[in-house]
Amino acid sequence: MSPGTAKPVPTRPARFTLDPSFTVGGVDPRLFGSFVEHLGRCVYTGIFEPDHPAADEAGIRTDVLELIRELGVTTIRYPGGNYVSGYKWEDSVGPVEDRPHRLDLAWRSTETNRFGLSEYIAFLKKIGPQATPMMAINLGTRGVAEALELQEYANHPQGTALSDLRRAHGDKDPFGIRLWCLGNEMDGHWQTGHKTAAEYGRIAAETARAMRQIDPSVELVACGSSAQWLPTFAEWEATVLQETYDLVDYISLHAYYEPHDGDIDSFLASAVDMESVIDTVVATCDHVGARLKSKKKINLSFDEWNVCYGLDLTGAENSDSQDWPQAPRVLENSYSVLDAVVVGSLLIALTRHADRVRVACLAQLVNAIAPIMTEPGGPAWRQTTFFPFAQASKYGRGQVLDVRVDSPTYETQKHGEVDLLHATAVRAEDGSVTVFAVNRSRARSLPLHVTLNGLGLTSVVGHSALADADPDARNTLTDHDRVTPRQVSGTTLGDGTLSAVLEPLSWNVIRLA
Structure with missing residues (x-):
């Protein structure tokens, strides 16, 4: 069998049990949550385009606003990202x-x-009112003051x-920002003002205390x-938390x-890596807490995550070009x-x-690796990735039920043997349950x-699936609705058992009442 070829799938069903206990x-x-950075066209000609026919009096594109509301995003991180490490807020x-x-x-x-x-x-x-601010602070080129x-x-x-200056600028009421990021990716060699863990831990602690x-x-x-691939992973968290444990609430x-290299099977199992990252950071947090004899739990802010093609964090610093364009087309991935x-x-x-993951931000919101795309002066449309996020945000509120699957498996080059089924379930306040499942x-x-x-x-109540005979199908400027979720028939509930069939390469939302 050639590398990257899925082995034959067993015919036995995948199973799990749900119990409110x-x-x-x-x-x-x-x-x-989501993320708005001054990167490419996320802001300019994305959410903000004063000359657009759909722009309101403030220059915000109302067609984009409608899609953002439909997407269901909550907290929105701003203004970066790497951008924040050179950010002067006064500007x-x-x-x-x-x-x-x-x-x-x-x-x-x-x-x-x-x-x-x-x-x-x-x-x-x-x-x-569901959209709340998450403000990042420049701890790259600036500091506590x-x-x-x-x-x-x-x-x-x-x-x-400074408060009276804000009022003089036309904002009488305080902004009420409760959630603050103490810098961004400070262990990255690409970061302006890159620091060692000890250096960053000290300035983060000083800033938090103040x-x-x-x-x-x-x-x-x-x-x-x-x-996770950086040599600093886990050791960085341990050093930083040693300085900041009693002063911060989350680690990012x-x-x-x-x-x-064309390894689609491993790509489909990307969540195996994500769950490993989460488990490792939780273990690191709890180890530091135990060492400090603290009863406090540090929670996680997964404030940048997505599928991303073509991210080159070294390109800017190596460029000899003298061209510094405004809002260039950068990282405008078209998602399948x-x-x-x-x-x-x-x-x-x-x-x-x-x-433990209490905050998460899909990076980003518009145009740059985003679920929403726009054209300057033209339309806005939903990418394929829009739909899983919108459905998860709409139906994924409540208590997460413990799901432990018994599933057929397949072999991957990167992650070894992996379950074909990836699933979770959420019970809402009214007792209804939504099952989210990927084949x-x-x-x-x-x-x-x-x-x-x-x-x-x-x-x-319904079974929705996002799938297509062409896995490369996508929504584009010329065909906005090539891919949308559709209802699946034949899903039943009887004698205490839910029975369904998940199509190949599919995202599924099954709602039960």
């Missing part, structure tokens, strides 16, 4: 005509600051120089290692996935059915760890039997 934990709505406030243009070293472009801090907060309000100044400007009601002097109730995220995780199934599986992985087989359907104990479920 066995749960993982409650889902924090912020698990369905992004006040009269637009007075804001300076700056070179952005992270993505080798020119930042106009036309969309800034006030515009970001106003944008969140337009989405609705600038963090405190930003906090005072953003959150203090009035009566100080910010809590202004407001003890803020939620703070320390930088974890940027990727980042992960991006793509197929390597295959990619959507992997994104669905990653959402399952996050939900399965909802007891990783590229060749065959997978029968599924779920035993339901003590849940009082009597009917199948």
Whole structure:
């Protein structure tokens, strides 16, 4: 059998049992967060395009706003990402005509600051009350003083120089930012102001301590290692948490996935890696807590995750070009059915760890590795990856039930033997249950039997599947709706057992009442 070829799939069904006595934990709505960075066209001609026919009085594209609401995103991280490590927040406030243009070293472009801090907060309000801010602080080229100044400007009601400056700029009410990231990917050699774990741990602790002097109730995220493949992974977290354990609430995780050397089978099992990353960081956090004799639990903020093609973090620093364009087309991945199934599986992985992963951000929201695409002056449309996220956000609220599958397996080059079925289930407050399931087989359907104990479920509300005979099918500028979820017939519930058939290479949402 040639490498990358799936072995024949057994015909036996996959099985698991659901019981309300066995749960993982409650889902924090912020698990369905996203990310807006000043990268490529995420902001300019993405969410903000004043000359667009659908733009409102503030320049926000209302067609994009409608899709964001449909997507169901909650907290939105801003303004980076790598961008934040050179960010001067003062450039992004006040009269637009007075804001300076700056070179952005992270993505080798020119930042106009036309969309800034006030515009970001106003944008969140337009989405609705579910959209809350998650603000990243520059700990690359700046430090404690600038963090405190930003906090005072953003959150203090009035009566100080910076709070009164905000009011003079037209924002009478404080922004109320509760969730703050203490820098971004500071162990990455590509990061402006890159630091060792000891250096970063010290400045993060100093910043956290000072910010809590202004407001003890803020939620703070320390930088974890940027990727599991870095030599700093896990050791970085241990060193940073030794300095910050009693001062922060979360540590961050980042992960991006793509197929390597045509290895689709391993790509379909990307969630195996994601769950390994989560388990390793949880173990590291708990080890540090035990060593410090602390009863506190550090939770996880998986504040960058996605399928991503063509990410080159060294290109900017190695470029000899003198061209620094404004809002260039960068990382505008066009996502296929295959990619959507992997994104669905990653959402399952996050939900399965909802007891410790309390915040997560799909990177990013519009145009750059995003579920929503736009054309300047033209339409906005949903990518294939839009649908798993929207369905998970809509139906994945409540208590996560413990799912332990008995599944046929297949062999992968990267992860070894892997279950064909990846699944989780969430019980809502009204007692309804939603099963999220991925069939990783590229060749065959997978029968599924779920035993339901003590849940009082009597009917199948619906079974939605995202699948296609062409795994490379995608939605494009010329065909916005080539791929959409569709209803599946034949799924039944009787004698305490749910029975379904999962199509090859499919993302499935089965709702029970």
